[in-house]
Amino acid sequence: xxxxxxxxxxxxxxxxxxxxxxxxxxxxxxxxxxxxxxxxxxxxxxxxxxxxxxxxxxxxxxxxxxxxxxxxxxxxxxxxxxxxxxxxxxxxxxxxxxxxxxxxxxxxxxxxxxxxxxxxxxxxxxxxxxxxxxxxxxxxxxxxxxxxxxxxxxxxxxxxxxxxxxxxxxxxxxxxxxxxxxxxxxxxxxxxxxxxxxxxxxxxxxxxxxxxxxxxxxxxxxxxxxxxxxxxxxxxxxxxxxxxxxxxxxxxxxxxxxxxxxxxxxxxxxxxxxxxxxxx
Amino acid sequence: xxxxxxxxxxxxxxxxxxxxxxxxxxxxxxxxxxxxxxxxxxxxxxxxxxxxxxxxxxxxxxxxxxxxxxxxxxxxxxxxxxxxxxxxxxxxxxxxxxxxxxxxxxxxxxxxxxxxxxxxxxxxxxxxxxxxxxxxxxxxxxxxxxxxxxxxxxxxxxxxxxxxxxxxxxxxxxxxxxxxxxxxxxxxxxxxxxxxxxxxxxxxxxxxxxxxxxxxxxxxxxxxxxxxxxxxxxxxxxxxxxxxxxxxxxxxxxxxxxxxxxxxxxxxxxxxxxxxxxxx
Numbered sequence: 001x002x003x004x005x006x007x008x009x010x011x012x013x014x015x016x017x018x019x020x021x022x023x024x025x026x027x028x029x030x031x032x033x034x035x036x037x038x039x040x041x042x043x044x045x046x047x048x049x050x051x052x053x054x055x056x057x058x059x060x061x062x063x064x065x066x067x068x069x070x071x072x073x074x075x076x077x078x079x080x081x082x083x084x085x086x087x088x089x090x091x092x093x094x095x096x097x098x099x100x101x102x103x104x105x106x107x108x109x110x111x112x113x114x115x116x117x118x119x120x121x122x123x124x125x126x127x128x129x130x131x132x133x134x135x136x137x138x139x140x141x142x143x144x145x146x147x148x149x150x151x152x153x154x155x156x157x158x159x160x161x162x163x164x165x166x167x168x169x170x171x172x173x174x175x176x177x178x179x180x181x182x183x184x185x186x187x188x189x190x191x192x193x194x195x196x197x198x199x200x201x202x203x204x205x206x207x208x209x210x211x212x213x214x215x216x217x218x219x220x221x222x223x224x225x226x227x228x229x230x231x232x233x234x235x236x237x238x239x240x241x242x243x244x245x246x247x248x249x250x251x252x253x254x255x256x257x258x259x260x261x262x263x264x265x266x267x268x269x270x271x272x273x274x275x276x277x278x279x280x
Numbered sequence: 281x282x283x284x285x286x287x288x289x290x291x292x293x294x295x296x297x298x299x300x301x302x303x304x305x306x307x308x309x310x311x312x313x314x315x316x317x318x319x320x321x322x323x324x325x326x327x328x329x330x331x332x333x334x335x336x337x338x339x340x341x342x343x344x345x346x347x348x349x350x351x352x353x354x355x356x357x358x359x360x361x362x363x364x365x366x367x368x369x370x371x372x373x374x375x376x377x378x379x380x381x382x383x384x385x386x387x388x389x390x391x392x393x394x395x396x397x398x399x400x401x402x403x404x405x406x407x408x409x410x411x412x413x414x415x416x417x418x419x420x421x422x423x424x425x426x427x428x429x430x431x432x433x434x435x436x437x438x439x440x441x442x443x444x445x446x447x448x449x450x451x452x453x454x455x456x457x458x459x460x461x462x463x464x465x466x467x468x469x470x471x472x473x474x475x476x477x478x479x480x481x482x483x484x485x486x487x488x489x490x491x492x493x494x495x496x497x498x499x500x501x502x503x504x505x506x507x508x509x510x511x512x513x514x515x516x517x518x519x520x521x522x523x524x525x526x527x528x529x530x531x532x533x534x535x536x537x538x539x540x541x542x543x544x545x546x547x548x549x550x551x552x553x554x555x556x557x558x559x560x
Binding site for chain 1: 287291379380381382383384385386387388389406407410411414415417436437440441442443444
């Protein structure tokens with residue numbers, strides 16, 4: 001497995017890779033969800049590049065950039081074992097050198113939900129992903145459904161800017177009790193961890209209501225809130241029942257289906273999860 | 281010579297081109313300046329793609345989008361004669377389909393000079409050029425020094441977003457009397473056309489002063505204004521003596537040199553020109 005840091009190093013290593021090339025962008029501290037992305041990339045591509053970069057541009061001033069968990073040696077061991085071809089570990093200076101001033105803004109899909117709670121977050125995401133796409137010249141890039149709005153933003157950007165690359169979405173990986181895998185789960189106390197599966201249970205309860213015929217979006221949101229109310233440590237930031245592409249909040253779930261999503265604090269740890277209601 | 285309109289058509293035709301591929305982005309109504317870009321591309325590349333697209337996103341609400349000159353049959357004849365391999369003529373619907381919402385913003389270099397006079401102009405330029413780069417997968421793209429700030433914005437964008445493409449700048453093409461070639465020159469009356477070389481004469485006068493030792497930027501600007509004052513029909517919008525990369529106005533020309541530039545109206549026709557003072 002090759003590892004590179006600089007853009008020049010990346011381009012040189014990239015030139016030797018068999019095509020098509022798959023890219024798995026990560027912020028490191030890898031878990032089973034990332035490895036599922038790697039396996040999906042290996043199924044579709046001849047070579048797989050994984051980037052590890054905790055992107056400052058997508059963290060707000062009051063967010064957890066400094067304490068975002070990091071363990072590069074463990075990450076490299078996992079990726080080597082997984083058979084990854086190339087790992088790119090750029091520094092902040094490589095990604096945002098002095099004079100950097102170009103930003104990619106996906107204006108509408110970035111606004112609601114996570115974008116509403118985290119101003120500037122998706123501008124940082126879209127910009128760094130555009131850089132990753134260009135720098136790696138990947139043919140496919142793999143993202144987890146876990147970050148549903150990120151997926152919507154990146155798909156929109158890739159289409160709008162005509163990137164010569166396919167965006168592939170991989171289902172959310174979950175623990176046995178339903179908790180979506182996330183690098184942030186490590187921050188949960190034992191008691192919080194015990195209650196955290198309430199997010200997935202709330203999504204399933206809403207899906208059950210939908211499948212039983214409920215189409216009123218506000219009632220579907222109330223089903224989610226009702227389940228979350230059973231977790232005493234959960235502080236709900238939002239629950240959403242939105243259009244699956246525009247992410248606009250719905251009154252009624254139409255034949256387009258819906259994206260159910262939520263953000264919930266357990267102590268200082270912010271968890272998100274989501275589930276797509278397929279149109280019927 | 282192949283011509284294509286859609287993205288799919290472009291990708292198919294592009295796949296058959298010998299590499300490296302050179303891109304010459306244009307808004308059509310071609311003149312000798314564009315053909316010089318084509319020749320530069322042919323010298324450096326195995327295949328040359330020319331795009332013709334009058335980009336609505338870079339025109340302000342009070343600007344000349346509707347009356348920007350167009351003559352596609354003549355353009356195609358010139359490009360075929362020049363030996364161009366592929367011409368891409370996207371429609372506005374191809375470039376900005378329903379739901380389009382992604383914008384590329386080069387924040388600082390876009391602000392002064394033309395950007396100050398034309399708010400949003402360089403956001404439109406950067407966005408469409410990012411699309412052209414991605415859609416054509418060109419290895420080199422060729423731009424004229426005539427649009428000096430556009431060159432600065434695009435170079436910055438290409439570097440910041442890690443586009444796998446080299447930006448090549450080609451000297452301004454001029455008429456025998458020094459007037460920079462431009463599609464807009466066609467709008468000049470005979471009398472205006474007679475006075476229009478004052479822009480180039482003003483730049484040369486400033487350069488002469490610089491070479492004679494003048495380093496005070498305000499005095500250099502006054503030399504340009506003095507020459508332009510001799511053209512009775514000229515209405516000066518700005519003259520500038522700025523840093524060649526940041527485009528910030530200078531007090532003193534340092535060893536970095538300077539970009540001299542100006543925008544001048546003759547009637548309703550807005551002309552721009554520029555000249556680089558090499559650092560010494």
